[in-house]
Amino acid sequence: MRGDAVSTASDIYSFGVALWEILTRRQAYAHHQTYREHRANVLAHQRPQIPADCPTSLAALLARCWAPDAKMRPSAASLVSELNSMIVELAIPFEDGYQFWSSQLQQVSCEWALFIKKLYPHLGLPLPDPEVRDLAGLSNAGHDSASYVVDDDDEAVSIASLRALVTGANKLTVSAFLFGRLVGCLGPLDAGFIERVRLLMSKQWFHGELSTRMAADLLSAKGLERCFLLRFSNLRPCFVMSRLESGCVYHYLIARLPLGRYKLGEEVFADFASFLASLEVCIGDW
Numbered sequence: 001m002r003g004d005a006v007s008t009a010s011d012i013y014s015f016g017v018a019l020w021e022i023l024t025r026r027q028a029y030a031h032h033q034t035y036r037e038h039r040a041n042v043l044a045h046q047r048p049q050i051p052a053d054c055p056t057s058l059a060a061l062l063a064r065c066w067a068p069d070a071k072m073r074p075s076a077a078s079l080v081s082e083l084n085s086m087i088v089e090l091a092i093p094f095e096d097g098y099q100f101w102s103s104q105l106q107q108v109s110c111e112w113a114l115f116i117k118k119l120y121p122h123l124g125l126p127l128p129d130p131e132v133r134d135l136a137g138l139s140n141a142g143h144d145s146a147s148y149v150v151d152d153d154d155e156a157v158s159i160a161s162l163r164a165l166v167t168g169a170n171k172l173t174v175s176a177f178l179f180g181r182l183v184g185c186l187g188p189l190d191a192g193f194i195e196r197v198r199l200l201m202s203k204q205w206f207h208g209e210l211s212t213r214m215a216a217d218l219l220s221a222k223g224l225e226r227c228f229l230l231r232f233s234n235l236r237p238c239f240v241m242s243r244l245e246s247g248c249v250y251h252y253l254i255a256r257l258p259l260g261r262y263k264l265g266e267e268v269f270a271d272f273a274s275f276l277a278s279l280e281v282c283i284g285d286w
Contacts, residue, residue: 007070008075008076009070009071009073010070011076012065012073012074012075012076012079013065013066013070013073015065015079016061016062016064016065016066017048017065017066019062019065020048020050020062023051023054023058024048024051028048029041029042029048045068047063047066050062050063055086055089055090057082057085057086057089058086061074061079061082061083061086065079084106084107084108085102085106087108087176088101088102088106088107088108088176089102091108091175091176091177091179091180092176092179092180092183093180093184093237094180094183094184094187094188094237096183096187096188096189097179097180097183097184097187097189098180100118100119100122100189101176101179104118104119104122105118105176107176108175108176109168109173109174109175109176110173110174111172111173111174112163112167112171112172112173112174115166115174115179116128116159122189123189123190123191123193123194124190124191125191125194128155128159132153132155132156132159154198157198157201157202158194158195158197158198160201161197161198161200161201161202162194162197164201164208165178165182165197165201165208166178166179166182180237181232181237182197182237183237184236184237184238184256185200185232185237185238185239185256186200186272187256187260188260196272196273199272199273199276200272200276203230203276205228205229205230205279206229206230206231207229207230207231208231208232209231209232210229210231210232211234212234212240212242212251215229215231215240215242215249215251216242216249219242219243219244219249220244220249222244223244224244225244225245225246226243226244226245227243227244228241228242228243228244228279229241229242230242230254230279233253236253238253238254238255238256239253239254240252240253240254241254241264241279252264252265254275260272262275264278
């Protein structure tokens with residue numbers, strides 16, 4: 001706009017504006033009526049307004065991308081690194097999970113074998129035998145119980161269960177988002193974490209990643225009063241219980257409290273095992 005040669009710093013400015021548009025779902029500078037007005041305001045260092053609820057780290061990065069002094073703008077390489085860190089922070093909004101991932105793995109995703117190699121020592125558990133990991137890798141558990149795939153070896157069942165919940169469709173890559181969700185539901189990251197994973201995946205009424213509509217359709221088709229299923233929330237890293245009551249399906253968020261406790265309605269459960277037991281005894285069968 002000043003007539004200077006286009007540079008990498010110009011691209012960084014444009015990237016910052018595009019990132020703002022993605023964040024806000026709005027067109028930058030939409031209030032400018034003419035190019036002359038737009039040019040005058042931009043050269044006077046007018047920038048899009050950063051939303052108040054924008055994460056602090058992202059707000060700071062946006063401001064640096066469109067800094068008036070081009071020398072103060074980040075390089076493309078540092079942009080990638082900083083954005084990766086921010087994505088991990090947003091994907092795993094739990095201190096113990098974030099500290100593990102950011103210190104041991106760092107990237108937005110990682111190979112399954114590396115994940116196991118880092119996670120087990122972090123939990124204070126011995127590394128599984130590689131052959132057991134290979135066996136667990138054959139699991140296609142999906143939303144079903146991992147014990148249906150390997151039910152003669154508790155360690156293999158545990159690994160297959162974990163793999164089903166934190167990897168993508170190819171079962172080879174662990175996603176920070178899926179890991180963050182699991183920590184939100186089954187944390188903290190302690191020696192009992194893997195056992196809670198195995199216990200969850202042993203339940204036929206756990207359906208994993210299921211939309212609200214699909215949950216309602218499944219329960220309505222089953223047609224048994226008070227029958228229920230447990231699934232991941234589509235909106236936040238926690239469980240949702242969906243239950244058929246008087247012909248209608250209702251959905252209840254399950255809050256995970258400090259010290260490994262769970263809350264359903266007004267009732268608080270001391271740990272994950274007692275929470276699951278209460279579902280089977282008090283709520284009804286799948």
